[in-house]
Amino acid sequence: MANISFTIKFWRQNGPKDKGHFDTREMKDIPDDTSFLEMLDILNEQLVAEGKEPFVFDHDCREGICGMCSLYINGTPHGKTASGATTCQLYMRRFKNGDVITVEPWRSAGFPVIRDCMVDRSAFDKIMQAGGYVTVRTGQPQDANAILIPKQDADEAMDCASCIGCGACVAACKNGSAMLFVSSKVSQLALLPQGRPEAAKRAKAMIAKMDELGFGNCTNTRACEAVCPKCETIANIARLNREFICAKLAD
Amino acid sequence: MAKILDPAISRIPEGPVAEKWTNYKAHQKLVNPKNKLKLDVIVVGTGLAGASAAASLGEMGFNVLNFCIQDSPRRAHSIAAQGGINAAKNYQNDGDSVYRLFYDTVKGGDYRAREANVYRLAEVSNNIIDQCVAQGVPFAREYGGMLANRSFGGAQVSRTFYAKGQTGQQLLLGAYSALSCQVNAGKVKLYTRYEMVELVMVDGRARGIIARNLVTGKLERFAAHAVVIATGGYGNTYFLSTNAMGCNCSAAMQAYRKGAWFANPAYVQIHPTCIPVHGDKQSKLTLMSESLRNDGRIWVPKKLEDAKKLQAGQIKGSDIPEEDRDYYLERRYPAFGNLVPRDVASRAAKERCDKGYGVNNTGLAVFLDFSESIERLGIDVVRQRYGNLFDMYEEITDVNPGELAREINGVKYYNPMMIYPAIHYTMGGIWVDYELQTSLKGLFAIGECNFSDHGANRLGASALMQGLADGYFVLPYTIQNYLSDQAIWPRISTDMPEFAEAEKAVRDRIDHLFNIKGKKSVDSIHKELGHVMWEYVGMGRTKEGLETGLKKLKEIRKEFETELFIPGKKDDLNIELEKALRLNDFITMGELIAYDALNREESCGGHFREEHQTEEGEAKRDDENFFYVACWEYQGADDKAPEMLKEQLNYEAIKVQTRNYKN
Numbered sequence: 001m002a003n004i005s006f007t008i009k010f011w012r013q014n015g016p017k018d019k020g021h022f023d024t025r026e027m028k029d030i031p032d033d034t035s036f037l038e039m040l041d042i043l044n045e046q047l048v049a050e051g052k053e054p055f056v057f058d059h060d061c062r063e064g065i066c067g068m069c070s071l072y073i074n075g076t077p078h079g080k081t082a083s084g085a086t087t088c089q090l091y092m093r094r095f096k097n098g099d100v101i102t103v104e105p106w107r108s109a110g111f112p113v114i115r116d117c118m119v120d121r122s123a124f125d126k127i128m129q130a131g132g133y134v135t136v137r138t139g140q141p142q143d144a145n146a147i148l149i150p151k152q153d154a155d156e157a158m159d160c161a162s163c164i165g166c167g168a169c170v171a172a173c174k175n176g177s178a179m180l181f182v183s184s185k186v187s188q189l190a191l192l193p194q195g196r197p198e199a200a201k202r203a204k205a206m207i208a209k210m211d212e213l214g215f216g217n218c219t220n221t222r223a224c225e226a227v228c229p230k231c232e233t234i235a236n237i238a239r240l241n242r243e244f245i246c247a248k249l250a251d
Numbered sequence: 252m253a254k255i256l257d258p259a260i261s262r263i264p265e266g267p268v269a270e271k272w273t274n275y276k277a278h279q280k281l282v283n284p285k286n287k288l289k290l291d292v293i294v295v296g297t298g299l300a301g302a303s304a305a306a307s308l309g310e311m312g313f314n315v316l317n318f319c320i321q322d323s324p325r326r327a328h329s330i331a332a333q334g335g336i337n338a339a340k341n342y343q344n345d346g347d348s349v350y351r352l353f354y355d356t357v358k359g360g361d362y363r364a365r366e367a368n369v370y371r372l373a374e375v376s377n378n379i380i381d382q383c384v385a386q387g388v389p390f391a392r393e394y395g396g397m398l399a400n401r402s403f404g405g406a407q408v409s410r411t412f413y414a415k416g417q418t419g420q421q422l423l424l425g426a427y428s429a430l431s432c433q434v435n436a437g438k439v440k441l442y443t444r445y446e447m448v449e450l451v452m453v454d455g456r457a458r459g460i461i462a463r464n465l466v467t468g469k470l471e472r473f474a475a476h477a478v479v480i481a482t483g484g485y486g487n488t489y490f491l492s493t494n495a496m497g498c499n500c501s502a503a504m505q506a507y508r509k510g511a512w513f514a515n516p517a518y519v520q521i522h523p524t525c526i527p528v529h530g531d532k533q534s535k536l537t538l539m540s541e542s543l544r545n546d547g548r549i550w551v552p553k554k555l556e557d558a559k560k561l562q563a564g565q566i567k568g569s570d571i572p573e574e575d576r577d578y579y580l581e582r583r584y585p586a587f588g589n590l591v592p593r594d595v596a597s598r599a600a601k602e603r604c605d606k607g608y609g610v611n612n613t614g615l616a617v618f619l620d621f622s623e624s625i626e627r628l629g630i631d632v633v634r635q636r637y638g639n640l641f642d643m644y645e646e647i648t649d650v651n652p653g654e655l656a657r658e659i660n661g662v663k664y665y666n667p668m669m670i671y672p673a674i675h676y677t678m679g680g681i682w683v684d685y686e687l688q689t690s691l692k693g694l695f696a697i698g699e700c701n702f703s704d705h706g707a708n709r710l711g712a713s714a715l716m717q718g719l720a721d722g723y724f725v726l727p728y729t730i731q732n733y734l735s736d737q738a739i740w741p742r743i744s745t746d747m748p749e750f751a752e753a754e755k756a757v758r759d760r761i762d763h764l765f766n767i768k769g770k771k772s773v774d775s776i777h778k779e780l781g782h783v784m785w786e787y788v789g790m791g792r793t794k795e796g797l798e799t800g801l802k803k804l805k806e807i808r809k810e811f812e813t814e815l816f817i818p819g820k821k822d823d824l825n826i827e828l829e830k831a832l833r834l835n836d837f838i839t840m841g842e843l844i845a846y847d848a849l850n851r852e853e854s855c856g857g858h859f860r861e862e863h864q865t866e867e868g869e870a871k872r873d874d875e876n877f878f879y880v881a882c883w884e885y886q887g888a889d890d891k892a893p894e895m896l897k898e899q900l901n902y903e904a905i906k907v908q909t910r911n912y913k914n
Binding site: 031033034035037038041042045047048049051052053054056058059060061062063064065066067068081085089091093114115118120121122124125128129130131132133134135136137138139140141142143144145147148149150151154155157158161162164165188189192194195 | 303306307310321322323324325326327328330331340342378380381382383384385386387389390391392393394395396397398414415417419420421424427428429431432434435441443466495496497529530532533534535537538643646647648649723724727772774775816818819824825826827
């Protein structure tokens, strides 16, 4: 374990209409086994001690699963972690003495800034509400083992279902497209027999909602899969396109 | 003498335990479809319990208002549950049954849970699995396409269903999808980034809430015919825990201050397999799933001098050969070995570390070792099972537990993980009757937020089961028994004086906190609170320690009241104000835990009083004097000691005996 000192430039913005600016601060002797968010906690302790308002960012579980944390660090969503991981799983040992660390919010038309690095991702909820489910009544469906699903299909569906809805894919995309997010849910349910009856309707509804909410189109630059903390792949997007085209043809 | 509650107040149905729920459903009152349209229900929280309840109520026809503090319902902390969910399907043909799951849960809870509630939980467990599969939850499967199972602590059968190490995530996304479907159908109105700050009572019934819009800072009023709180546990009272940063007990404390009893607060679960504390800047503790104990073996050195060298950093765990390792759980509990329940495993780790056998620089860690299973199964199989946990561990600690470290006399040694117990789950909670209604009419509590099913200790993979049982299969029925005669009341107006008073009370509280204008940040006081709680109200409790703890908690309250500083504005987004309001409640909660722990002069489950142990160091229960649920009643002010009421437990189906995991 060692301590490091560095400069941090962090984005301040008072609301969606504010222009926003960077604040700069020297951080001294931060233990390198501190997580990135704990480093920001230290920053906030300092700001509050000086009577200033803290730097606002979303975070919650701090173990890489809730999808709440969403920082754009040195030009990469979630920063450069070892394997696919979220901002909260980034540790200071990945930085060096004297580094300049730039922290920005997700920047996309679909995610307006609320305050500093906290953005509004409710568009993702709206896309889910448009069709990201199997319509099933609470009650007594058939026995769980009455639906046999080959292990390979179940595993593949599980990989698609791992998406945490953080929005890094949108932040990384030059078009601000939400295709990786949408395709992960569509793929999960399309791969399972339970999801088939509504597969066509779902693909159309979710894409229509995505377009309506101002997300861009996919041009296969693969920036999204490079930053996805849960390693979702653009094979999902291909599957979504297939589902969508089949659905449109059927119309 | 504490008052003993009339048994009728628990509303446990007549009949043998296996028939109670069926009888209840056959005779309960229902609400006709037209009347459902006239009834509004507030559900606070969108975790497994909250989301599944909101979705199910909406689907039945009620109008649901659903609140969460995060930006989306999908962020609720249920999402972080790793290991799995129990159900009595007996798919593995290993002798499981509803009765056995019921029995294991009651025994695991050290005979302090209410029998009838637990039986119902075991009974509906199978429906949960069916329901989730129908929603498209991708549970792990075998090659034949059937569902796979794994084993978990406190059971001798494999009844845990799982989705990699992300079972909570998949179940929550299932409930979230059902919820999204109802939002689309217009039956659930979602309020994200809203925090409940007060419960509104009208004529002795819960009729609404005041919520703070976390983006604008404005206080808003919401009315309904019933209020359901599904706001999780109070683990963050200890500051460091496996809970998410936002987890808090404020909704429960608001209910408690309005008169809802708080039951068994001392029952706090300390999870044995967490990554040890590394420094004072740490913000949370990371859990390593209990499922690791299926294939990992827990040990410390046999020789004290080896432990000293480990603590000094002179040697590594892999330097210690097999014969010098003490697999203390296998030694002490041959029948269950590494799979003893969480409270037993946690205490055993503390016992070894207290004796000086800890293996890291603070002396507060033990090893969890995969050498044997990697040799037996191969690294690929082990990684398939736990790969994401190994990666997570490596990212945090810089050590890869699957890496071959050395070979001594032909035996291969892999890097072990270091683990230590941490606050994880709270069995105590708002007191509820069989219908999940609190002692306040019209206020219901579900999921971790209530006290009902886990007794003094929760078994692994049972939290998800309880959350979904309450939300999908219990509350949507039982709440109708309450709502059946409520449709005659027109929609309640939020202009009523009760709402204005409640809002004013919140406004006054906020003004008060702002006006303290001290020098200390919320977090710095919260850390002090956490330290006192862990030190004096933690894993090993004594009368003396608890009394000291209570004194120190009073000092912390004073510090909070005189030295707190909140920057920024009241009517605006203000994360420091949010935390300050929650900390106020954590302090009250901390005292409640200490009072209950002091009163309970026995050791049971997650509550261990050092005065009450056997010669071998096992927990010593006192059924003669403590076979009851301690219900704490607020006495009008936070600095007044609460009063206790007793709900006597009554077991009909299970014989109460000493918990034994040795043979």
